[in-house]
Amino acid sequence: MRSYGEYCAIAKSLDVVGDRWTLLIVRELALRGPSRYTDLRGGLPGIATNLLADRLRELEHAGVITREDAPPPIATTLYRLTPRGEDLRPLLDELFRWGLPLMTEQNPEDAVRSHWLAGAIGLMLTDRTPDAPPVTVELRTGDQPIVIETRDGTIHTRLGPAESADATLTGPPKPILGLLLGLLGPADAKAGGVDFGGDTTIIERITA
Amino acid sequence: MRSYGEYCAIAKSLDVVGDRWTLLIVRELALRGPSRYTDLRGGLPGIATNLLADRLRELEHAGVITREDAPPPIATTLYRLTPRGEDLRPLLDELFRWGLPLMTEQNPEDAVRSHWLAGAIGLMLTDRTPDAPPVTVELRTGDQPIVIETRDGTIHTRLGPAESADATLTGPPKPILGLLLGLLGPADAKAGGVDFGGDTTIIERITA
DNA sequence: CAGCATCCGCTTTGATACTG
């Protein structure tokens, strides 16, 4: 990207991370941790491969990421956020918060990746009864299951199946999100295609 | 900008405000309040006028800004942030914070506008002795003076000359910023071209 | 297969000129 040529902190930030795809690459590294080139591409559907290579170079040059050889026996290079790159997390959080209302419009051709939802869900849920025993909810939507766990009154999310879920939600991402956000009641969510499993009262405990 | 086509809140935010110039237009409206087309152009040196017109249309369509006729006798239209647009302020703040370290590099051809600095300076200064009598500092840099005032222990900034400043700093923006950020001592700031006026001990009171 | 580089058609941007 051409520099804006402004002596302004906001413009200088955008000089570095304002390019198309750049912040989404940072998002991938923030959500997945150190990643291979191919995994990044999988999380950025539609990016041209040369563009990904260009952006990674620029981000490395700007001190936002580093490339490193993975420890043996894995023969690949990993891309990782530097501390300066980690400092972008609050910015990603703000983008997430501002964009959340837009999630009510799901374009049919929108790609869905569970890890996009997982990392963000923790930002919007709270455990209403933190002193009650911890619970586990599994969301079955997107390309892999999402596990929501309460620990010490805070919400944690991770990918992959739960060993034992107290409740499960299965269905399209939009009504599941609507339910968790408190925009949809259980009846509306069911009508939207969500299947409830296990102890459904738990859902109320963690919805916003 | 083409949509990223991702069912992800961050990507959906960027679908709306990720275009080149878009967030800088929001910055202008956030810093200046309701503005005329020509004033926006003045705060966005280098933007092509057709592009500004395009972006304003898109932002209006996205519900981020509104255009309205100014009250008589002024015959012009004003652009103003909607509440949804105001919600972008925390995002601008994060961009500002992340970009602040980049302000140590000032490209000689970087444009300087006082209002870019003024709105942001309040984010980084604190009054260390809030119980002491309020003070006023005037910065003479950029295209117009900046007034820093302490009120009730918090820092306020505005543009335009101060009626009576307790201290003044005159010179190039970079060393003035370095001084206020605590990166430069008074001697270094002087060496960088900063002229001190009035009671310079006040500067220490408000530097980060 | 992972990790790019090259090429090509298309879209977006930047610069300038022009108009109500």
Place this chain on the structure above:
DNA sequence: CAGTATCAAAGCGGATGCTG
């Protein structure tokens, strides 16, 4: 003042090819 019109240059998306 507040834009629209035009056009060259840069950037992007998609396909393909190369290298360890």
